[in-house]
Amino acid sequence: MKHNKLITFGLILLLSMAVLAGCGTNSGPLSGSVSTNQKAANEHETVKPMAETFFIFDTVVSVKIYDNRATRQHFNEIEALLNDIDSKISRTLETSEIYQVNANSGKSAVKVSPETFELVDKALDYAKRTDGNFNPAIGNLVTLWNIGHEGAKVPDIHLIEAAKALSDYRLIELNEDTQEIYLQKEGMAIDLGSIGKGYAADAIYDYLEEQGFSSAIIDLGGNIYAMGQKPGGKAWNIGIQDPDKERGNPIGTIQVEDKTIVTSGIYERFFIEDGKLYQHILDPGTGYPVDNGISSVTVVTKHSTDADALSTTLFVLGIEDGLKFIEDTPDTEALFISKEQKLYATSGFKALLNKTNNNYTFAD
Numbered sequence: 001m002k003h004n005k006l007i008t009f010g011l012i013l014l015l016s017m018a019v020l021a022g023c024g025t026n027s028g029p030l031s032g033s034v035s036t037n038q039k040a041a042n043e044h045e046t047v048k049p050m051a052e053t054f055f056i057f058d059t060v061v062s063v064k065i066y067d068n069r070a071t072r073q074h075f076n077e078i079e080a081l082l083n084d085i086d087s088k089i090s091r092t093l094e095t096s097e098i099y100q101v102n103a104n105s106g107k108s109a110v111k112v113s114p115e116t117f118e119l120v121d122k123a124l125d126y127a128k129r130t131d132g133n134f135n136p137a138i139g140n141l142v143t144l145w146n147i148g149h150e151g152a153k154v155p156d157i158h159l160i161e162a163a164k165a166l167s168d169y170r171l172i173e174l175n176e177d178t179q180e181i182y183l184q185k186e187g188m189a190i191d192l193g194s195i196g197k198g199y200a201a202d203a204i205y206d207y208l209e210e211q212g213f214s215s216a217i218i219d220l221g222g223n224i225y226a227m228g229q230k231p232g233g234k235a236w237n238i239g240i241q242d243p244d245k246e247r248g249n250p251i252g253t254i255q256v257e258d259k260t261i262v263t264s265g266i267y268e269r270f271f272i273e274d275g276k277l278y279q280h281i282l283d284p285g286t287g288y289p290v291d292n293g294i295s296s297v298t299v300v301t302k303h304s305t306d307a308d309a310l311s312t313t314l315f316v317l318g319i320e321d322g323l324k325f326i327e328d329t330p331d332t333e334a335l336f337i338s339k340e341q342k343l344y345a346t347s348g349f350k351a352l353l354n355k356t357n358n359n360y361t362f363a364d
């Protein structure tokens with residue numbers, strides 16, 4: 001099966017719409033008009049969101065602001081903000097800071113913006129906490145496998161070994177004083193695909209908050225931030241995608257206020273070769289896609305950067321170690337869905353989930 005970008009785009013759009021269908025009467029069309037001089041959001045139930053969709057980070061980004069004060073200008077600024085993030089952390093954009101860091105691997109340190117520095121620092125924290133199972137130095141393997149893009153196939157084993165040899169996160173050197181990043185081995189490459197969308201969601205959240213908004217749905221291809229409450233003061237309903245079905249089919253919903261919900265799944269970016277599915281989260285130990293019986297992992301917490309890093313982390317760690325890991329992470333809930341349609345959840349997630357699909361059952 002070829003993973004066509006356009007199809008992905010369509011499916012993601014469908015999901016975005018379906019997820020938000022859970023928002024009930026308040027969910028409006030993909031783009032709404034705004035009338036001025038009306039009451040602010042949350043004062044009455046009839047607020048229609050003002051919405052916009054962008055395509056960036058290889059993902060459909062949809063932002064809905066439930067507030068009559070939202071204007072086109074706000075969305076222009078959100079778009080600028082997304083482009084700015086891309087121009088810092090993209091692995092493939094030749095002008096980006098991360099591209100420069102990678103291009104200078106084994107040669108020289110590169111000074112980056114405080115935002116890029118902090119994000120790499122955060123990714124390294126997760127790498128240390130997981131003994132390198134979460135690994136931002138995985139760039140060469142990601143490029144080699146090319147999963148989610150045209151023509152992806154299982155690479156030659158020698159190429160996998162070579163890429164693996166260039167993915168030691170301990171060789172990422174951060175200099176706090178000079179704000180420089182140095183990759184100690186030539187050919188190394190940082191990839192922030194596991195954390196970038198969460199970072200962008202937080203950035204949009206902060207922008208909206210600064211602008212005085214308190215009710216919004218920020219959705220970066222399933223990396224969701226349900227900001228504040230629905231107009232009218234109720235919790236948001238967010239669907240948990242059925243990993244075996246097309247986007248838009250939830251196994252159930254959770255009710256949340258001011259929380260981020262991030263899922264890493266095998267159904268997103270993958271290819272099939274000789275009947276075997278290869279999904280896009282890689283095991284840095286083997287150099288191959290993780291194949292541990294997990295279909296998806298969903299994380300609910302306050303900051304999307306963490307949720308994004310965590311969803312990838314838990315996926316690589318597997319169910320048993322992942323549940324242990326998440327127990328040590330405060331104010332964070334997680335749900336694992338196995339290929340056998342079993343659910344493994346923290347007690348907090350179990351309490352949140354309103355399961356509507358009986359094919360899925362809790363393991364314990």
Ligand code: ADP
Binds near residue numbers: 135192265
């Ligand atoms: P998505 O991009 O679908 O939201 P994730 O947040 O789980 O999914 O991130 C997956 C991406 O992270 C991959 O496409 C790749 O860029 C990168 N990646 C793959 N394996 C790892 C890993 N073990 N550690 C850190 N990043 C990884």
Ligand code: MG
Binds near residue numbers: 195308310311
């Ligand atoms: Mg992630």
